[in-house]
Amino acid sequence: MNLPHRNHQFLPELVCLLSSVCHGLVTLARVGDIVILDCRFPTGPSPGLIVEWSLRQPLRVVYSYYSGSAQAASQHPQFRDRATVDQSRLALGEAALRLSDVTPQDQGLYRCFIRLALAKHETWQRLEVAGPYSEPQVTCFMLDLRHEDLTVNMSCRSEGGFPRAEARWRWDNGSWYRGRSQKLWSQAPDGSFDLQSLVEIPGGQASQLRCVVINGRLNQTLTSPEMCRRDPIIDSDSWPSNATTCLGNCQPQRGSEQVARIRLGFIGSAVVLSLSIALLLYFQTRCRYPRSEQRRQPRGEGPPTDRQ
Structure with a gap:
């Protein structure tokens, strides 16, 4: 289904129908929908009629018709079984492209090229694709x-x-x-x-x-x-x-429980560190000032000697 678009106005369509080259038409389609891209050309005897739809940038053949039949071999795999033209309408000067199951990769600038016995005609249209997002x-x-x-x-x-x-x-x-x-x-x-x-x-x-x-x-x-x-x-x-x-x-x-565990861990680490520092200071003091277990000898008295 084609959706209305602010650039899809009547004046560009009229200019397109009255000229051999048409630019500026924009069609909007939803992902998964069917879209119709219009292409019209002067009617008349056309024994060597050639119709080619192509996507530009990158260049890909969307649909090709010559020698009285569609040429599936030249169609890009992206459009296989999805892009068609109603051949019964060619005699009326209509070569509209029907593109089913639209995907985001289908977005781009499309060219409709028509070659008649004594003339040629081309039309340019831009297809914009839109897909709805899921609920955030x-x-x-x-x-x-x-x-x-x-x-x-x-x-x-x-x-x-x-x-x-x-x-x-x-x-x-x-x-x-x-x-x-x-x-x-x-x-x-x-x-x-x-x-x-x-x-x-x-x-x-x-x-x-x-x-x-x-x-x-x-x-x-x-x-x-x-x-x-x-x-x-x-x-x-x-x-x-x-x-x-x-x-x-x-x-x-559970965040409050985790915060409580973290705080308890910090408090426990601080207590252990404080006790370790206190014990270290205590042992350093004992080593610097040792307690004598023997009484000091009176001044002037030597050690006792054995009498003979």
Whole structure:
């Protein structure tokens, strides 16, 4: 199904029909839909009629017709069994291309070339493809939300859309988050994009922030249904191994227990270190001033001698 597009206006179509070369037509199609790219030419006797649809950049033959039949051998594998022209309409001067199961790779500039016995005609059209993104899901990784000075890592993921969408963060009061964020895109073999947006905020604010994904080509705006939820798709290497996940409104979970263990560990280490220093000082003092076990001899008296 062809979708309306702001550049698909009546005047360029009229100019196209009245001239031998046409530029500027834009057609928008959804991923998975069927799209029709129009191409018309003057009617008349055409024993040597040649019709060729091609995609530019990269150059690929989409459909080829000559010698009275379609030439499947010259068709690029990308369009095999998907691109056709109704041969019964050629005598009426119509060579519209029917492209089924549209994919992101189909986007680009298309050329319709017609060669008649005494003339030639070509038309240029641009096909833009759009695919909806999945509902964004938010995941939180934190230690303890009761301590507002601790950082919370928030991740938003939305998948399977085209083209690249914009991801933003919005507070519950409707204002946009103005802090720093990191955006990551990955492209699947079919050309669609997966989007991930990362932010770091104080723990006390995590329950007030939602993720918004905007696909302008489809006028699609999606808001995460929850602030935070568990998302096993997130790569665990992206966050600390001791991070925990919050659900719903991001209430504290096991993070407080981990903080308590860390504090006890620091206190225990400090006590052991203090005792070790005290013992070291004590033994150093004993070695410097040893206690005599024998009484000192009176001055002037020598050691006793045996009398004969």
